[in-house]
Amino acid sequence: MNQSSSDTLKGARPSLRSSKDRFIPKRTVFVGMSGGVDSSVSALLLKEQGYNVIGVYMKNWSKDLPGMKCPWAEDLADAKRVAVKLGIPFEVWDFEEAYREKVVEYMLSEFRKGNTPNPDVMCNQEIKFKLFYEKAMAAGADFIATGHYARVLPAGPSLMRAVDENKDQTYFLYRISDEALAHTIFPIGDMMKPDVKKLAEENGLHNAYKKESMGVCFVGEVGMKDFLKEYIDIKPGEIREIESEKVLGYHEGAVFYTIGQRHGLYLNGVAGEINDGLPYYVVKKDIEKNIVYVSKNLNDENIWADELHLKDVALRSDDNHEVLVRLRHRAPLIPAIFDGNTLKFEQKIKRPASGQSAVLYNDEICIGGGIIA
């Protein structure tokens, strides 16, 4: 028979915010629970540290599109199951309308312009660390918490890279407000992922080894292109080789393609390659004329850049001239010089798609970032 989870917590780690709280009234944390192991263990740790913990499932998207099953109902059940196991209250907060407006609409409008936006960045900025934060504070929270791999330094406040460098999620968090950050706890930010799983298993959490969700929840496993096709009409156009202007094939709409993409190109009936077997890459999109340009030349000037212009820059430090830059989640940090708008790199970098984020760091501190123009 299972023992009540509140009795013992095996393998619990000491935490910065725990010991001194013993003799003062319990402080209240609303923890966003997604049903995954990271947020489940976050709730577990907070409970053990003596907080008054309330689990919340944020319902952001529940629409099943043909052939795409958004697993929200199962995720919600998983989150609730863990909350029951921990003996904490559990609520479902419906942000579906706001999510549609702030995240999905933003995403679609950016795609229509030919950009490749990052909905997770927007979701954190607009939903998790804004609406969820505000609603939790109004409901009496002292803090909110999520299962992100990141750390908060109270001074500043500062957003700090996670101990598990491989899982660090500050790339998605750089735009959240100082106010929210100052009231945020990332309970697993100083843990390694395998230890998180182990702790979940030792405490009988059923989702310890649940398959991790990748990318944007509601797009699921089918992929962005199929999702976009539900909202953006197919508009056939030409695929041209950039060097020769020769028409190599046809596409379903330039907005569905991303610079650097090599899959899903149908060129004269051969997927992604012609004759010599070398793959073609998307190197340029002309949204107005609806033309996708491809090349086999890995040195094509369109793919490479030694500087990037940023828009919608959000910074939380003045010390931002010599920086480290991350251009993709989990990508290596590259040194660069930043002048407030433009990033200059010593060596050429592979140009990320416009609409993606460039996130800036001073050593371990994430100091902000911007959207690649």
Added chain:
Amino acid sequence: MIYLDHAAATPVSEKVLKAMEPYFTVDFFNPSAAYLPAKKVAANYETAKGVIAHAIGAKSSDLVITAGATEANNLAFSCLGQGKVLYLITEHASVRAVAEKYGGEAVKVLPSGVIDLADLKGKLNDDVQLISVALANNELGTIQPLAEISALIREVKIDRLKRGVKMPLYLHSDASQAINLLDINVARLGVDLLTINAAKVYGPKGVGALYVSHDVRLSPISVGGGQENGLRSGTENVPGVIGFAEAISRAKDHINGNRKKYASWRKMLLQELQGYELINKKHTLDNFVVLCYNGIDAERLIFLLEDQGIYVATGAACAASKGVRSHVLKAIGLSDEQIAGSLRITFGETNTEEQIHEAARIINDAVAKEYRRIMG
């Protein structure tokens, strides 16, 4: 494990599994093939179909084998021509969804869950061609007075003929939930169409049948090789039908014993549980106990019980069913709070008397634990 959700699924019994086995490996032939071993399989399939038909007082030729009850319900509704359909508001989704597709109108139930016959009469105008009423409800166990409904229909039919109204009128019943514990006879019930399902009688999942009386014309659910009188093409599910036959005849043999046993367990459980409100008070299958605990989130209970190896169901806005509250509990007039605190316990052949005692104790503990948590 104490499994108390036999209305959702039943395990395939040992005997059924054994009967099916040779048809996967040795007697695997396509019944349509010309050689003798295949003809033998075809003959055994027909015999099995006859056994299933016999269990509901019908003939083999009256049955269309389907891939489960949902498909049978869909097929039943293909009898509709220009006519309208009336369906009981508490019907299973596989009837409700099809009825809605055909623009059907819902008939109310009384707070007991039993059909409101006055409402049915009021809605039964000359446009109505089909009435669909489940023999026993899958959430409450409520048994509907089908014989009374068919008597009413007979009167209406006679009256229509007198007045020269040509619209035919059929009665369909989904008896999936009922076949386990009720002795079904299509003639006695007066139905024109009847759905049954192997998965609820300790047979395999994905096998069902639709009984079709002689004067009902249906449209094929799939076309192809013309199997099942041309109404459902596709190579016959021989092992499934063999298993269904074995399962339904077994169930038939045990109806009286099981009813007695479940009725006594029901009484016992209701004595031992504490602090509940009983929902399915009467006109119910003996193995159904539907309760509610006011102020309790039954889904939390389900997870607490699951942790102790007890499996039950709820009509609450269950996350696993996409947050949709039970339309059945709503239809009998329960409040949102009552629905949120509702539990459905259904006994079956996996249970013992000791298990029911044990379950009562554990459910009481879980409920007490939740009340303590809420009170702080």
